[in-house]
Amino acid sequence: MSETLETVLRLAGVLVAFLLVPLLVGQVEHKAMAHMQGRVGPMYAGAFHGWAQLVADGVKFVQKEDVVPAAADRMVFKIAPAVALVPYLVAMLVIPIGPGLVGQDLDVGLFFVIAVMGVGVVGSLMGGWSSANKFSLLGGIRVAAQLMAYELPFVLAAASVAMAAGTLSLTGIVEAWNPWWLLWQAIAAVVFFVSGLAEVQRPPFDMPVADAEIVFGPYTEYGGLRFALFILAEYAGIVVLSALTAVLFLGGWRGPFEDQLGWLWTLLKTMAVAFVVIWVRVAYPRLREDQLQRLAWQGLVPLALLQLAITAVGAVMTA
């Protein structure tokens, strides 16, 4: 019975994290981006520096009309936001934030997370096709093009960490982590982060939703709650990507007083990476789709292969 209770508590913890942390990142984006651009951002909702802005947005979205275009493929159109959102909840289950502090430690955790993150993209493809809208279709095609570009370097960079740690368990990887990995796995870390940005369609890789060209890409026909779910999926994606980067490359809970404060280190590192995601959005202009292909196939993939060779030699020499 106590085992069941523990499992329920862990699931509840994952659900709370899933509902809170993306909002936190969203609020940080509102405020940090505003100040980087010489604005103040939301100031009214919740009185103190607009802290409740996203809560207010949620209250608004839940009251909005449910519009499904007459021409759309109704069933696919309706479930697409859920397909985009739920995988990130599932991914959060296996990401550890402290020693033993994980929803469920899988021995193939790394492989599992990458597979599940791939499913989230299917939601965007479904939305792009089912909307029966030219902008959505072009956006969906761009999502697919992006998938071709980032997935391979993403997987290769992750494989490099698995080789270094000798395990696919995310907990095992953090335990095997050593500060000199910051140097040894530096190329993989950059490749992983950049291709991860493309996976969650964040600027400078947001051409699937490029607002100046194709309105809002695959989400053009969406409104109300379904639109909100797509946006929530984007921020959940940032959280999962940041947490994975922190766990794989920055040592997760490793740091001073890791036995007591391990979870704090993971959260701090995750938020630091998430801040970089926001920073990059403000700092760089959008790439074209062909520029992303070139960056991926002629830059990231060769770099990732080089990293695999470096990792193989290093791991055998230290084994």
Add this chain to the structure above:
Amino acid sequence: MAGSSTTLQTAYFGSYVPLLAIIVVGVLLVFAMFGGNALLRPSHATPEKLLTYECGVDPVGEGWAQTHVRYYVYAYLYVVFAVDAVFLFPWATVFAGLGWVSVAEMGVFIGFIAVGLVYAWRKGVLTWT
């Protein structure tokens, strides 16, 4: 369910029970959101509102229009490479114990992929058509 009597198999499949549970939780969460939405939302569907959006003018032709997919060669390339990459994972967990022999094998593997990539590059496949 005492730890000592747990066989390997129940431990293995046991770790996937929370996984199924969280998927169920996710689906329930979505249903709860739309349940709340159904209670609170208005519904005034008009033909204009349900029309496909095309910058405010009436849509021309079908939404599923013909387009030129310019990256299909990338797609072939991607499928080939991704299948290769999947084999890295089981190998990654054991190779360090096998020593330099496995590094040499790795070199052959990476070499094949790299040569394939260079070939595609030289053939001009890695350009947007």
